[in-house]
Structures are given as C-alpha cells and as structure tokens.
Amino acid sequence: MGKHVVVGSGQVGSHVAGKLLAQGHEVAVVTRSGSGPEGAVKVAADISDRAALIEATKGADVLYNCVNPKYHRWLTDWPPMAESFLAAAEASGAVYVMLGNLYPYGPVDGPMTEDLPLASANPKFRVRAKMWRDALAAHEAGRIRTTEVRGSDFFGPGASDQSYLGGRFLEPLRAGKAIQLVYPPDMPHSWTYLPDVADALIVAGGDERAWGRPWHVPTGDPLSFREMGERMAALLGRPAPKFAQLPWPLVRVAGLFSPMIGELGHVRYQFTQPFVLDSSAFQTTFGVEPTPIEVALKATLEA
DSSP states (O other), X not given: OOEEEEEXXXXXXXXXXXXXXXXXXXXXXXXXXXXXXXXXXXXXXXXXXXHHHHHHXXXXXXXXXXXXXXXXXXXXXXXXXXXXXXXXXXXXOOEEEEEEXXXXXOSOSSOBOTTSOOOOOOHHHHHHHHHHHHHHHHHHTTSOEEEEEEESXXXXXXXXXXXXXXXXXHHHHHHTOOEEEXXXXXXXXXXXXXXXXXXXXXXXXXXXXXXXXXXXXXXXXOOOHHHHHHHHHHHHTOOOXXXXXXXXXXXXXXXXXXXXXXXXXXXXXXXXXXXXXXXXXXXXXXXXOOOOHHHHHHHHHHO
C-alpha cells in the first residue's frame, strides 16, 4: 500500500480519498480548511504556499490535484497553485495526477479526443492549457512524472451545487415542476459520472502507461438534458419532466450581477452544438468501462 496525497475534498477529491482508503492506502487530504473524510490524515494548508505543499507531500507516492477555484478566479488563483504542485511533485518524487477538463480544446467539430490541440482563445481556459504544458515539459525533462485526466460535465453522488445535473435539476424533477435551463434541452452532451472520475485518476496514478500524456475519463454515450431528465423520471416512476429555457439576453443581464452566471457565456458553445467526449483510448488501454447510465442515475437519485 502506498501514500497518496489528495489535494481538494470537493466533489472529486472526496471520491478519490474514499476509494483509496477503501483500498487500504495511507491517504492525506490537503485543503485550506483541513476538511476530509474519516480515516484520512487531514492537512490544513494554503495550496499556493509552495513550502506548505512540499511539506504535506513528503514521502508521497501519488499526488492528486483535485482543486478547482471558482471560474471567475482562474486567472489569479491557478498560476501560484500550479507552481506549488510542480514544486511538490518534484521534491517528493510523487506521480502528479492532474484533474483536467475539456475547456482548453475550445469549440470543435466532432468527438473530442486527447490528441486535439488546446486551441481555446479564452484566457481562463488558456491558463489550464498552460498548466498541462508546464507539467508535461517537466515530465519530459525528467523532473517529474505526470498525467492529466479530463472529464466532461460531472454528475453523481456528491456533485456540487454548480453541477448542471445537481440540485437545481433534481429538485424540480422530484417535485414534478418544470426544470429551468439556460441552454437548449435537446442537444447531445457528454456527462461524466463522478465515481468514474475518481477511478480514472487512481488508475492513472498507479500505471506508468498513463504517464506523459492526457486521458479522457470513461464516459457513456451523449444524452441531452431532456433524455437525462426522462431517464431519471422513469426511475422515480414519474411522468417525463417539462423544461423551460430562459432567454439568453436575460441570462446575460443576470451575469452583470453574478460572477458565476457571467461565466456561462464562455461555455455556451458546449450546449448549442453536440458536445461529445471520446474516451475509447482510456477504455482500451486500461480495460475500464464507464458505469452504465441507469446504474449511475439510480445512484445519483439515491444520494
């Protein structure tokens, strides 16, 4: 059994730590507040404090970056944290596993594969692209061992209140009320199940075949908001839900007063055309399949 350091205890970090503990590993969870699951060593630290993160990762075999600042703070918060992670990975010798996302690709035609260029012109998404390029450069220079695992929009037990399929979707669904959306309800979209994200991160950290390149989390076939809602409603024994799409000009006005709503415009392209993740490389290489959608939805509704 090895020592694993999980930085972040949110919707992904909590799953990673829990799975590692269940496997019998020594697990340290690093957060600003010192929170974490029972059984883990809980470390309170400022992630941008290089010395603090180096100290927390001493003797680690694998270091997982599962933190995610609020979108409107990516430009200021990510760079110093990214530097701390690289310094800690180099000092400890731990395999550095980054939780990534699909934003750096920008709008694309067809399914997204890992060999696509990180071509987004959005400054926030370019920060994430730079994080990967810097880590990969350090890997290729022999200073660290690293990989990045990228998923689409998350859903499942423990999803944050920012999840498109979280409370704002589930509460009206359960109540038989119309589900309010800011995007079209019928566009095919890939959804990545949170426990599958955790499994992929753990596999990538422990298998040297994963190092030195990015991977996509095993993810099922794309389904629209409407299809996801109808499948959930069927599991609950309820009629198919109704949807109400908010006018985009109204969303833009609301964004003037809410930084988070203001960020929706940057990712709108992901919901106004098919947004499809191809995870076949990970599935073929490591023999890991996504959780069947009915199983995932049932667990989501029961959480």
